[in-house]
Amino acid sequence: MNESKISVRYAKALFELGKEKKLIDTVIKDIQLIDEVCKNIADFWLMVESPVVKTSQKRASVKQIFEDRINEMTLNFLDLVVKNRREIYLKDIARNFLALCRKDQGILSATLTSASAMEESSKKNLSQLLSKSFDSKIDLEEVVDKDIIGGFVLRIEDQQLDASVSTQLNQIKRELLSNQLK
Numbered sequence: 001m002n003e004s005k006i007s008v009r010y011a012k013a014l015f016e017l018g019k020e021k022k023l024i025d026t027v028i029k030d031i032q033l034i035d036e037v038c039k040n041i042a043d044f045w046l047m048v049e050s051p052v053v054k055t056s057q058k059r060a061s062v063k064q065i066f067e068d069r070i071n072e073m074t075l076n077f078l079d080l081v082v083k084n085r086r087e088i089y090l091k092d093i094a095r096n097f098l099a100l101c102r103k104d105q106g107i108l109s110a111t112l113t114s115a116s117a118m119e120e121s122s123k124k125n126l127s128q129l130l131s132k133s134f135d136s137k138i139d140l141e142e143v144v145d146k147d148i149i150g151g152f153v154l155r156i157e158d159q160q161l162d163a164s165v166s167t168q169l170n171q172i173k174r175e176l177l178s179n180q181l182k
Contacts, residue, residue, distance in 0.1 A: 007092035014077050014093070015100045023073060028101055030074035034066070035094035048087045058082050107137040113145050113153040113164075130156065 018027035037044055047053055047061060059082050066075055081087055102109055110130060112118070118126075123142060130138045134156065148164035155161075 004092070006086060007089045008096050010081060010086065010089065010093045011096035011100055014074075014097055015104075017073065017077070019104075021073060023071060024101065026071045027074050028098070030070035031094050031097050033070060034074075034078065035091065035098075037065070038091050038094070048090065055082065055085060058087060062087075102139060105137070107139050108134055108157055110138050110140045110154065110156040111143060112140060113143045113148060113155075115144070115146055115148050115150050115165075117144055118142060 014027065014031075015024075018024040038048070039045075044065070047058065059079055062078055062082055063075065066078060070078075081090065081093065086093075099109070108130075110127075112123075112126065123140065127138050127140045130140070138156075148166045149169070150165035151163045151168070153160065153162045153164050153167075
């Protein structure tokens with residue numbers, strides 16, 4: 001089965017269950033915590049990825065780590081994922097689940113990539129401007145990437161505006177090379 005289909009199915013199942021039990025806000029916090037643990041604690045992710053560690057040991061470890069930190073329903077879901085040997089998809093399940101929640105709440109995901117960090121006031125103004133333009137709430141994430149030299153790249157859902165200096169330089173280079181070949 002396709003990896004993305006697996007993670008989407010599990011994410012949809014958890015989303016529907018959370019909505020049905022009216023615990024969606026709690027589940028969102030739980031999934032954010034699980035996602036942070038998966039991304040930031042290397043030893044945990046090594047255990048999850050390891051084919052040597054038995055499923056029973058993984059289930060016990062997951063239960064011990066999250067038992068007092070997340071809702072029982074989310075813990076049972078997590079146990080089911082590990083029991084079905086789908087723990088390798090935890091990061092993707094979390095990403096898909098959070099995307100479903102944002103879509104349900106009418107929140108668009110935006111990523112602003114720039115060569116240096118933006119001031120908070122500028123970030124707030126940009127978020128408000130985007131919110132008005134798209135008639136939706138905006139979840140703005142900032143990424144600093146020195147490779148773009150200057151300018152910015154703004155990505156909102158599946159749309160992208162690339163106003164970076166590096167892209168403009170590459171475009172000029174392509175034009176010069178194509179004119180040289182003629």
